[in-house]
Amino acid sequence: MIEVLRSPSEMKNFRKTLKGSVGFVPTMGALHAGHESLMKRAAQECDNVILSIFVNPTQFNDPKDLEKYPKTWEADLEMAKRNGVKAIFFPRYEDMYPDNYKYKVIENDFSKILDGVDRPGHFDGVLTVVMKLFQIVSPDKAYFGEKDFQQLTLIKGMVEAYFLDLKIIPVPTMREQDGLAMSSRNVRLTAEQRALAPWIYKALTQSKTAQEAASLLSEKGFNVDYVTDLQGRRFAAARLGEVRLIDNVQI
Template sequence: MQIIDSIHEWKKIRETLQNESIGFVPTMGNLHAGHASLLKRSIHENSTTILSIFVNPTQFNDANDLSRYPKTLEADLDIAKDLGVDYVFFPNTDMMYPDKYRYKVTENAFSAQLEGQHRPGHFDGVLTVVLKLFNLIKPHKAYFGEKDRQQLLLIQDMVKVLFLDIEIIPCPTIRDASGLALSSRNQFLSIENKLLASRFPAILQSNKALEEIIGQLSNLGFVVDYVEDYGQYRFGAVKIQSVRLIDNFDIPTTDDSVVRRRVYEQ
């Protein structure tokens, strides 16, 4: 496994991979079993797999959230090596934003809803850095988890409308034994709050009216940012103290849920 921390060096290596099928998994590090599942699939489906580790500052609208994002590079590299990753691309902020973020990618509809409504500018940062990484890595396939469903849908649309020759591969959400979606933020939960957090996915996917779900979560002590139906999915975001959790499921197929559904037109 090679670790590349220079764009110039990576471009030279990429020239040598013209006859390879390239799989790509972009991350911000602090790898867990969810990331590992993406890497395993890429390794299975491609002759070469590239992992990127870059804590992207432009997608954080809270400076405190950025500063406390866990950085576990040595452990991440051990995981990648054990899995059989071929290259780890590890750029810094100056490399990725030589323009100081003067140029950005903005989507003007879906990105303003759900997460975008509560995290202004978040998806500008996500789409901008993903496009930059796509332009550098030039993958044939890129792998994204379905836990971040809104991000996944936006990236799929960006690839389509910008005519990028990349296949976006959605990968199932990986959960712990309680059903809680794996996330780097989970490590900030106390034992007591992790038990509470484990109730979030079951309630979110319950066959109840949205108002009932919001009320039940609130009564348990969650601060609810949103619980909404979009297209065929139900999205939810809650906070427990300072820890924010997001999740999504297929909307329960009942007559009343169809009536309540708010459809997002692609």
């Protein structure tokens, strides 16, 4: 039987009853095989797995994007059950932000480049909600996918900066057979856009330079936000219609 806990106090009380280590997988729901790989890894390494599902409004700088974010509670619940999750923390906005977002966690360097340029305030929302989740769940390990590598790097940095007593575990990006990085947003692509989408991964891996990759994506019909080589990785964000896709590879 999987527990579904709505309030921070319920979650904290449940946490006190657990024996052994706790692995935590924070998500916004609309779960796919990428999320499943995080749960599986957590189950291998920890005695208990806790999943959170919370579509966090403070990390969306486009209200339309927030409105259209897919919600698939029944399927998410089934996936959690299949992967040995003990409890799902499923809070409401007022539970997570009793202060109405007056207090926030801000990083002033790496969060200002790449995705930070096109999505001002996005990483403030991410870091703030993740800090809150860590305080509520008190995990020993937390699992994040490498697809959001900038997010992963910032969360690792926050954990170090605030001396949080937990370990961040990166998990490799899960891809469709054609190379497209799995994302909850992929369901919003039209059939034509979905056929084009794998070119992001092809451009990142097959181009000699970031500039060449950006040109290739523009030729294919993407609206390119950036392609950048940084810290031994090549990062990209590009749009097909209303859907913004991100990816990164080691170079």
